[in-house]
Amino acid sequence: MTSKTVLHAKHLESGAKMVDFHGWEMPINYGSQIEEHHAVRQDAGMFDVSHMTIVDIQGADAKAFLRRLVINDVEKLNVAGKALYTGMCNNEGGVIDDLIIYFFTETDYRLVVNSATREKDLAWINQQAQGFNVTITERPEFGMIAVQGPQAKAKVATLLNAEQTQAVDGMKPFFGVQAGDLFIATTGYTGENGYEIVVPEAQAADLWQQLLDAGVRPCGLGARDTLRLEAGMNLYGLDMDESVSPLAANMAWTISWEPSDRNFIGRDALAAQKASGDQPKLVGLVLTEKGVLRSGLTVVTADGEGTITSGTFSPTLGHSIAMARVPRSVKIGDTVEVEMRKKLVKVNVVKPSFVRNGQSQL
Amino acid sequence: MSNIPSELKYATSHEWVRNEGEGIVTVGITEHAQGLLGDMVFVELPEVGDNVSTGDDVAVAESVKAASDIYAPVSGEIVEVNEDLEDSPELVNSDAFGDGWMFKIKLDDESELESLLDAEGYEHSIDED
Numbered sequence: 001m002t003s004k005t006v007l008h009a010k011h012l013e014s015g016a017k018m019v020d021f022h023g024w025e026m027p028i029n030y031g032s033q034i035e036e037h038h039a040v041r042q043d044a045g046m047f048d049v050s051h052m053t054i055v056d057i058q059g060a061d062a063k064a065f066l067r068r069l070v071i072n073d074v075e076k077l078n079v080a081g082k083a084l085y086t087g088m089c090n091n092e093g094g095v096i097d098d099l100i101i102y103f104f105t106e107t108d109y110r111l112v113v114n115s116a117t118r119e120k121d122l123a124w125i126n127q128q129a130q131g132f133n134v135t136i137t138e139r140p141e142f143g144m145i146a147v148q149g150p151q152a153k154a155k156v157a158t159l160l161n162a163e164q165t166q167a168v169d170g171m172k173p174f175f176g177v178q179a180g181d182l183f184i185a186t187t188g189y190t191g192e193n194g195y196e197i198v199v200p201e202a203q204a205a206d207l208w209q210q211l212l213d214a215g216v217r218p219c220g221l222g223a224r225d226t227l228r229l230e231a232g233m234n235l236y237g238l239d240m241d242e243s244v245s246p247l248a249a250n251m252a253w254t255i256s257w258e259p260s261d262r263n264f265i266g267r268d269a270l271a272a273q274k275a276s277g278d279q280p281k282l283v284g285l286v287l288t289e290k291g292v293l294r295s296g297l298t299v300v301t302a303d304g305e306g307t308i309t310s311g312t313f314s315p316t317l318g319h320s321i322a323m324a325r326v327p328r329s330v331k332i333g334d335t336v337e338v339e340m341r342k343k344l345v346k347v348n349v350v351k352p353s354f355v356r357n358g359q360s361q362l
Numbered sequence: 363m364s365n366i367p368s369e370l371k372y373a374t375s376h377e378w379v380r381n382e383g384e385g386i387v388t389v390g391i392t393e394h395a396q397g398l399l400g401d402m403v404f405v406e407l408p409e410v411g412d413n414v415s416t417g418d419d420v421a422v423a424e425s426v427k428a429a430s431d432i433y434a435p436v437s438g439e440i441v442e443v444n445e446d447l448e449d450s451p452e453l454v455n456s457d458a459f460g461d462g463w464m465f466k467i468k469l470d471d472e473s474e475l476e477s478l479l480d481a482e483g484y485e486h487s488i489d490e491d
Binding site for chain 1: 400401403404406422424426427428429452455
């Protein structure tokens with residue numbers, strides 16, 4: 001039995017092809033995922049992300065609890081609405097999930113975690129909260145719509161009332177604000193400007209329709225994947241999981257080592273890995289010839305083998321790109337080989353960021 | 363339900379075959395197949411002059427989702443390939459039975475056409491998938 005989001009009927013109205021995504025019946029595309037991709041890079045597109053899990057953490061110990069729970073440090077958050085990307089690790093330093101934390105006050109935070117990991121995340125969070133004075137509240141009564149692209153904010157602006165317009169006015173990237181019934185955040189998973197909007201379920205279909213009427217194109221999971229990969233953003237379950245260290249997933253920047261006495265979960269294991277310097281690393285690969293790099297393919301380097309974690313055709317660049325986990329000694333700029341359809345093809349190693357704000361980063 | 367033209371012949375591996383007369387057939391993949399594959403990004407075609415046997419993997423349709431082998435539905439010689447697919451692989455999506463054709467084969471044995479599925483037979487084969 002699959003779950004359906006509050007926008008399910010709207011997807012069918014728009015001709016969506018639906019697929020089972022970790023137990024949720026979600027749109028993969030509405031005809032052409034490449035056209036949807038281009039809409040986000042060039043204009044504005046929207047995604048139903050209502051399947052994602054919102055968890056509010058509140059209480060006297062909320063800050064202390066999160067400083068223990070995640071590898072980044074919520075101490076950095078001191079402006080209301082500021083968001084933080086981080087990983088949540090187990091004691092062995094494996095990534096249980098990646099998530100965004102919004103700060104409201106030191107006793108009030110909002111987490112947005114992945115849907116596919118919902119049950120284990122909630123179990124882990126509740127287990128780790130023992131001894132902390134916090135309440136952990138899942139918020140399934142909301143839908144969530146990501147509106148992304150160079151025209152996304154302008155198109156959303158036409159739908160906002162005066163109070164909401166004022167609330168989002170001048171909001172910097174990676175912030176969120178409660179504006180009337182909507183929680184509006186300047187976050188996303190595409191490498192473009194835009195909003196992620198949390199909306200009460202009863203209003204979600206109307207908001208979706210208003211966005212459609214404002215010229216925002218509905219986009220499915222197919223385009224979401226090519227957009228996030230072009231932007232060099234990890235997908236949990238492909239680019240990292242509990243067997244992978246954040247040091248091997250291009251997430252070292254999300255670890256706050258200072259202050260050295262902050263005892264976050266996984267710290268000892270990660271510190272040992274860092275000291276030994278033997279973790280592989282996640283890099284970008286570019287194939288300019290024909291063919292598409294795919295998840296699971298073997299990467300052959302002078303320093304040993306690696307694996308493609310995510311690969312796709314990049315609609316913006318017109319050739320294939322991938323993220324791959326390779327030996328640490330492989331350098332940006334190197335040429336390595338990928339075994340594709342029984343032959344070895346040469347690919348270039350780049351930083352894992354390919355397209356941002358419509359522009360090639362290569 | 364996908365469009366399955368009744369004047370064409372089909373292979374269970376989702377190729378369609380149009381009899382152009384004089385022992386020549388045109389081959390492409392069905393609308394059903396392009397729908398399963400999604401947006402096409404590369405199509406690798408055989409060389410004109412290649413001799414192919416029924417069931418040989420002779421072309422590759424690579425979509426955003428997957429690479430899929432295209433099999434020769436009949437034996438013969440490749441006499442023409444659709445060069446428009448080099449720059450416009452999306453023709454396979456937009457017009458699978460028309461401008462999205464892939465190659466033409468000069469049949470070794472015209473009677474081989476009779477062993478292919480008709481539209482009804484192909485429709486049944488999809489239903490069983």
